[in-house]
């Protein structure tokens with residue numbers, strides 16, 4: 001409850017919150033758990049597995065390479081969807097290269113989050129994940145993200161991620177507003193998926 005209140009007061013006074021978070025991260029010589037506790041936990045939770053709001057991604061067990069790439073993309077402004085600009089840009093500005101590496105390693109080392117319950121679109125989502133959409137030239141998601149969707153290197157883990165977050169990202173790739181280094185790979189895929197296919201595959205991924 002206390003965490004929810006901190007988070008909500010943060011979200012309602014975003015500028016303020018981001019600035020104080022930013023200032024805290026800039027203090028040097030903090031250990032990774034200290035950086036996470038002062039600058040990340042109020043949105044991502046300390047172990048990256050249980051945010052209160054569905055548009056905030058789970059970071060537990062995410063690949064460290066991918067996390068580093070994204071923090072640099074928030075820092076250089078190439079990942080420019082609205083939640084990124086509002087919440088992550090100010091925070092990433094306050095992180096040094098070393099802190100990016102340390103927080104990425106911290107979240108990558110946490111246990112994977114618990115999956116969500118399947119809904120009625122699960123079987124359609126599973127089909128897209130394992131086989132793609134042949135007619136629309138969409139390759140199987142599993143071919144890059146791995147058969148268990150646990151990712152590797154630049155390919156993010158998608159398993160047990162919040163469905164609403166995943167769906168939003170597919171739309172940001174499609175519109176081009178998420179335009180970081182490797183985003184074009186996903187843009188070509190997102191352009192060929194319908195909204196209902198996006199929703200089905202996002203829901204399925206959250207259950208893995």
Ligand code: HEC
Pocket residue numbers: 010017021025035036039040041042043044055056057059067068070071081083084087088091095103104156168
């Ligand atoms: C005020 C809330 C807030 C705080 C504090 C915060 N984040 Fe975030 N973070 C978000 C939101 C919202 C997103 C989703 C951005 C989007 O939709 O593009 C996000 C996205 C991310 C992503 C991208 C994940 C992915 O799957 O692509 C990473 C990595 C990340 N945050 C790391 C951190 C780290 C490390 C810290 C602490 C140094 C931190 N965040 C602090 C709200 C926050």
Ligand code: HEC
Pocket residue numbers: 057069128129132138139140141142143144145154155156157158166167169170180181182183185186189201202
């Ligand atoms: C050819 C390889 C490839 C295939 C196939 C692929 N992806 Fe991706 N995907 C990527 C890469 C690379 C990224 C990271 C993009 C970046 O860094 O911005 C990514 C990122 C994502 C993200 C953002 C995750 C996050 O945490 O923000 C989602 C969602 C996603 N992919 C869903 C899918 C779905 C659904 C499919 C199948 C329909 C799919 N991907 C197929 C390569 C692929």
